[in-house]
Amino acid sequence: MSTTEIQVDLKRVLGAMILASNEPLSIRDLRKILGDSADSGAREFAGVTEGAIRDALAVLAEETKDHAMGFYLVEGASGFHYQTDASCGPWLRHMLKLDKPSRLSRPSLETLAIVAYRQPATRAEIESVRGVAVDHVLRALMEMQLIRIVGRSDVPGRPFMYGTTQLFLEHFGLKKVDDLPGIEQLSRAEADRIQDAERANRAAEESARREAESELELDLTPDPEDREVGPLLDVPLEAPQMRSQSATERVGDPVADETTSDHEFSGENGADQSAPGDNASAGDDFDDEK
Amino acid sequence: MxxxxxxxxxxxxxxxxxxxxxxxxxxxxxxxxxxxxxxxxxxxxxxxxxxxxxxxxxxxxxxxxxxxxxxxxxxxxxxxxxxxxxxxxxxxxxxxxxxxxxxxxxxxxxxxxxxxxxxxxxxxxxxxxxxxxxxxxxxxxxxxxxVTLEEVNIFELLSALNTVLKRVEKEELGQIFAQEFTVADKIEVILKLLRTAGRLAFTDLFNDMATRYEIVTTFLALLELIRLRQVDVVQKGEFGDIFLVNPAA
Known part of the structure; x- marks a missing residue:
């Protein structure tokens, strides 16, 4: 074989390796195998970069999809593998003699969604969103190995914090947690950011009002110290303009605006989340701990 | 209510x-x-x-x-x-x-x-x-x-039950009934009905029933069957009629 011919065919070699492998292969795995193969004489791709592999796989993935062969190449949570087309599922389930698939119940899915989007999340945080006790649901999800304990929070009582597992990603066909739809809006980072913004907004408004008041009734202001308490309270804050609106005017069809005005309300769990030390980065400290 | x-x-x-x-x-x-x-x-x-x-x-x-x-x-x-x-x-x-x-x-x-x-x-x-x-x-x-109720939530079932109960409300006054039915009996009845009919309107389930006790017992039997995934409930559009069907394979 000439060199040019072989270089065109990196894609073919990769495709063959993934098909013959018993488990999904990551780009790093593939590069290592190609490098190590040089020892047995197959030197052609010993020096390819991960970038070149990624490009070749992208082309291959496109091609397998286009050819409608009933299967195609995908990148899953643990690497590249072939999977069958979902439209063929009913026949495959019959051929493989599979029972009715076990699906997660709605209480489980809701709990799982909160853990997934807000991880690491404590039981109290999950319960404050769902409005019901979730201990038995958490236990069931742990048994199914869809979630795991990822550490303990720094809030009093040092409650466990939960996160999702590799099996979670595989069960839902996700590559990584960031691939969850709408993760930007529902993530804790976003909730915290909004809350901080609202708090700043609120504090600014408060101080402006205080200034205005002190100008008006300078002598009547009983004790300025009292007023300091308001903006410092560690409570969820919402945008002031929304508050007055809800109390006085009737907003035209705000339900339709539900998603667009999200950030006014994400502060709901803010009180817990902003408790000292209980932030998104807290989980990192606990990984070695059991 | x-x-x-x-x-x-x-x-x-x-x-x-x-x-x-x-x-x-x-x-x-x-x-x-x-x-x-x-x-x-x-x-x-x-x-x-x-x-x-x-x-x-x-x-x-x-x-x-x-x-x-x-x-x-x-x-x-x-x-x-x-x-x-x-x-x-x-x-x-x-x-x-x-x-x-x-x-x-x-x-x-x-x-x-x-x-x-x-x-x-x-x-x-x-x-x-x-x-x-x-x-x-x-x-x-x-x-x-x-339990996942795929299409109908429990409150819609309750609301439908309430409609059925209203129908018998007047007839029930002053009557004393021996307890003729158990949930276990009614489970059998529902399964049999569903096997022959294949599909059943929620309200038809209670057609011949005259007492609150029987209706309630039947309703609880239905919930138990849903929990055990022996029966699926589906709905014609939002807040529409509710039907019982055999669970999809």
């Missing part, structure tokens, strides 16, 4: 929590009445919430404390709404002119995660038809922690 009467002695206690929580009931009522979530008519919604709670008590459901807490919250909001703003007692965690606001925020936040959960459900349905060449199909263990 009916007033709670005597609790029927039951072998089968329905654990409401495996179906829905108090926030689900509120979202259901808000949707049903087509009211503005940011401007909830608290009086009406509270009354309806209490009616559902009564109905569930009459059915002798296991009602978790969370439902009672929500009832208390609604009552408190309702009473605060009646007071002029400057006469309301100070509440530490209410930093708002509108007593409903905390609840609204909680509902909106919860709704977002409900939507996220339904997206996960879709992913799950897709994934169960996908098989990978490389490894074993990913199957999680069976989930005993809750």
């Amino acid at each position: 009916t007033e709670p009467t005597t609790a029927e002695p039951q072998d089968y206690k329905v654990d409401l929590e495996v179906f829905e929580g108090p926030l689900d009931l509120l979202l259901y009522l808000i949707k049903k009445d087509e009211v503005d979530i940011y401007d909830i008519p608290i009086e009406t919604i509270t009354t309806q919430y209490m009616n559902y709670l009564s109905l569930m008590r009459m059915l002798d459901f296991n009602i978790a404390g969370d439902f009672i807490v929500m009832a208390a919250t609604l009552m408190m909001i309702k009473s605060r709404m009646l007071l002029p703003v400057d006469e309301r007692p100070e509440l530490e965690d209410e930093e708002d002119d509108d007593p409903r606001w905390d609840l609204v925020r909680q509902l909106v936040e919860y709704k977002k995660f409900k939507d996220a959960a339904s997206h996960l459900h879709d992913l799950q349905l897709h994934q169960e038809n996908v098989f990978a060449a490389a490894d074993e199909p990913v199957e999680v263990g069976s989930d005993e922690s809750g």
Whole structure:
């Protein structure tokens, strides 16, 4: 074989390796195998970069999809593998003699969604969103190995914090947690950011009002110290303009605006989340701990 | 809505929590009445919430404390709404002119995660038809922690039950019945009906029934069958007629 011919065919070699492998292969795995193969004489791709592999796989993935062969190449949570087309599922389930698939119940899915989007999340945080006790649901999800304990929070009582597992990603066909739809809006980072913004907004408004008041009734202001308490309270804050609106005017069809005005309300769990030390980065400290 | 009467002695206690929580009931009522979530008519919604709670008590459901807490919250909001703003007692965690606001925020936040959960459900349905060449199909263990009513939620079933109960209300006065039916009997009856008919309207299930006791027993049997995934309920459009079907294979 000439060199040019072989270089065109990196894609073919990769495709063959993934098909013959018993488990999904990551780009790093593939590069290592190609490098190590040089020892047995197959030197052609010993020096390819991960970038070149990624490009070749992208082309291959496109091609397998286009050819409608009933299967195609995908990148899953643990690497590249072939999977069958979902439209063929009913026949495959019959051929493989599979029972009715076990699906997660709605209480489980809701709990799982909160853990997934807000991880690491404590039981109290999950319960404050769902409005019901979730201990038995958490236990069931742990048994199914869809979630795991990822550490303990720094809030009093040092409650466990939960996160999702590799099996979670595989069960839902996700590559990584960031691939969850709408993760930007529902993530804790976003909730915290909004809350901080609202708090700043609120504090600014408060101080402006205080200034205005002190100008008006300078002598009547009983004790300025009292007023300091308001903006410092560690409570969820919402945008002031929304508050007055809800109390006085009737907003035209705000339900339709539900998603667009999200950030006014994400502060709901803010009180817990902003408790000292209980932030998104807290989980990192606990990984070695059991 | 009916007033709670005597609790029927039951072998089968329905654990409401495996179906829905108090926030689900509120979202259901808000949707049903087509009211503005940011401007909830608290009086009406509270009354309806209490009616559902009564109905569930009459059915002798296991009602978790969370439902009672929500009832208390609604009552408190309702009473605060009646007071002029400057006469309301100070509440530490209410930093708002509108007593409903905390609840609204909680509902909106919860709704977002409900939507996220339904997206996960879709992913799950897709994934169960996908098989990978490389490894074993990913199957999680069976989930005993809750029940999914795919199309109809428990509150719609309760609302349908309430309609049926209203029909017999008058006839029942002053009658004393021996307990002729058990939930176990009614489970058999429903399964037999469904086997022959294949599909059954919810209201037809109660066609020949004249007593509240029989209706309630039948309803509890239906819930048990749903829990055991022996029966699926489907609905013709939102808030439409409800049908019982054999569970999809």
